[in-house]
Amino acid sequence: LLLRLSFEQHRIHAVPLEFLSALVGGRLAFFLIVGFHTAVLSGLLGFCPAFFIWLERKVSARIQDRLGPTRVGGRFGWAQSLADGIKLIQKEDLAPAASDRAMFQIAPYIVVAAAFSSLMVLPFTRGVVAVPSELGAFLILAILSPGVVGVVLAGYASGSKWSLFGAMREAAQMVSYEIPLALAMLVPLLTVGSLDFMQVVELQAGFAGMQWLVFANPFNFLAFIVFLTVSLASVKRAPFDLAEAESELVAGFLTEYSGIRWSYFFLAEYTHMFTVSAIAVLLFLGGWWTGLGIETWLDPVGPGDGWSVVTLLLAFLGLGVFLLKCSLLVILQMLIRWTLPRLRIDQVMTTCLKYLLPISCVLLLGAATWPLVLASLTGRTTLIGPPLGDTIKRPAAQLRAKLKPDIPAVVNSRAHELAPQTLQVGGVR
Amino acid sequence: MGSLQIEAILFYILASIAVGGALAVVLSQHVVRMAAGLVVCLGAVAGLFMLLHADFLGAAQLMIYVGGTIVILIFGVMLTSGALVGRVNASPGEMLGALGLGGLFFALMVFTVGAVDWEAVAARQPISPRDADLALDRLQTSETSNDNQAQAKADRAQTLAERSAGRSTRPLGISLLGMRHETDKLAGGKVTAGTGYLLPFEIISMHLLVVLIGAAYLARAKQKVKPNEQLTMTGGYSHGH
Secondary structure, eight states, rough: HHHHHHHHHHHHHHHHHHHHHHHOOHHHHHHHHHHHHHHHHHHHHHHHHHHHHHHHHHHHHHHHOOOOOOTTTTTTTHHHHHHHHHHHSSSSSOOOOOOOOHHHHHHHHHHHHHHHHHHGGGGBBBOSSOOOTTTTHHHHHHHTTTTHHHHHHHHHTTTOOOHHHHHHHHHHHHHHHHHHHHHHHHHHHHHHHHOOOHHHHTOOOOOGGGGGGGGGGGHHHHHHHHHHHHHHHTOEEEESSSSTTTHHTTTTGTTTTHHHHHHHHHHHHHHHHHHHHHHHHTTTTTTTSSSSHHHHHHHOOOOOGGHHHHHHHHHHHHHHHHHHHHHHHHHHHHHHHSOOOOOOOOOOOHIIIIIIIHHHHHHHHHHHHHHHHHHHHSOOOOOSSOOGGGOOOOOOHHHHHHHOOOOOOHHHHHHHOOHHHHHHHHHEE | HHHHHHHHHHHHHHHHHHHHHHHHHHHHHHHHHHHHHHHHHHHHEEEEEHHOOOHHHHHHIIIIIIIIHHHHHHHHHHHOOOOSOBBOOOOHHHHHHHHHHHHHHHHHHHHHHSSSSSHHHHHHHSSSEEEHHHHHHHHHHHHOSSSSHHHHHHHHHHHHHHTTTTHHHHHHHHHTTBBHHHHHHOOOOOOOOOOOOOHHHHHHHHHHHHHHHHHHHHHTSSSOOHHHHHHHHHHHHHHHH
């Protein structure tokens, strides 16, 4: 399976690359492709925050029985973020006299770089990802983690007590919340037996969302709730916005920032919100699948063997569905922010270390034993729907069988025997 | 080819960033700046790993070392927060010792790098991931592959494709469980089960757990110091071993 999916990924890249190579030459085609990916992702880095900041203004206004922005750019004030952006760029770029100037100026870039790079490994629709990686889920965690360095540096370099307090809180929060975040992500990954986002989502195709990993077993469902909670903390939004805490710390680590550098932090925050929601969608909510099963019915092959018109249309449909699901989760984050009061720092730490951490450990153990227990009791590895492994196609094994016809394919492939999902698939059928 | 040149350019960029970060660590006298330099250096090294298609190693480098540096940063800030400029002034003796240690380490590195037969290494990984995949594709499409030579070719192409495309996670996971890919290859493809990397990994994590518990105990015992309690602490520590 791995072999085939990776083939698919490379073909997807190879198709436009080969086309362009024939047109303009190899080197230029390579740069064009890379430039296109970069442009799209930077566009997303700009568009995501602009849209979500506008949305947040509207959502918070509605919750507080206000109208929010109504004038800039027509009835709904949709150009408000654009106006904000122009205002922020015009502002003077200040640094306090007590600050560590170089560090103060570098810090926002670290935060933005982490948020931006995380978009690289996110697949946006079937077969479309800037950097296909076998360990996407691990990689995205690893890419997001240095963002905290920027916040701590910002807080320290500002030379202000408010900022320092905010940064220290952020550091303490991040160091502890990273563990339940990773564990909650591990639970669905364990069900699938892969770290590759492409593959994780590929297995969630099917009718009525039954194959979505939230519904795969009760532990996944609980892990989804844990993940949502922890992801709120990891994007430092209320009720976990201790690092900024307007009512206590002025603006926390942001206190001394102004103008464009200040807005970089917000670019990063809203992009981070999107990224975290995207991870939740990919790992739990079926990624780009509508949950109606029409995609596999219309196009059973997928984009692996080159793009057809149907595949292309379905890819756009998938993109829309994916972005819609992500936006819904972002709206959920907004609703939570404008509904719940902020926790105290000791409550934040208690929530994480005394509750979320043990809960996620138990969920991990449960998810590991669930298919085995279920198999021994009922003879199947899943309660509803076909076993997850049934949707796996095995061209790798077929390829081997073709290359070495005298040896049975299953015996021949060692990786196959050891793969976690084959334990579920091969064990009980 | 073009891709090789691009890789070379990327290598030089990342390498110079890493060296710049390392120089910032050594030359700066400011704890926080040192930590920031360390982050830059370690991040660039992670980039180098990625460039060498060792993406698991790269991700782990980012996760563990950059994360670890955050902790250093926090300690740096907390321990020097009295005066916001925590300067580190080394005495001449310390400088001499550091120079000596650095020189020894440099000699060790030179010796280690010199001991590797780079020509053989370069010959072992000659192709880019794309070429490897193309080779695999060609093998896949060619139907006439029944003889041993073709099998060996297919295996080699697959290994190369896996290695060059950075698909190191699966072999790593399997090695962790005791099936060592590379030793099996040397033994003529025979599958042998051993302890793999799991046992050393567990031993290390047990040590870390012991250290963690010890640190937590030390931090707690500071409040109410009793000599017997400290004795129990050391007892617990050695017992953990």
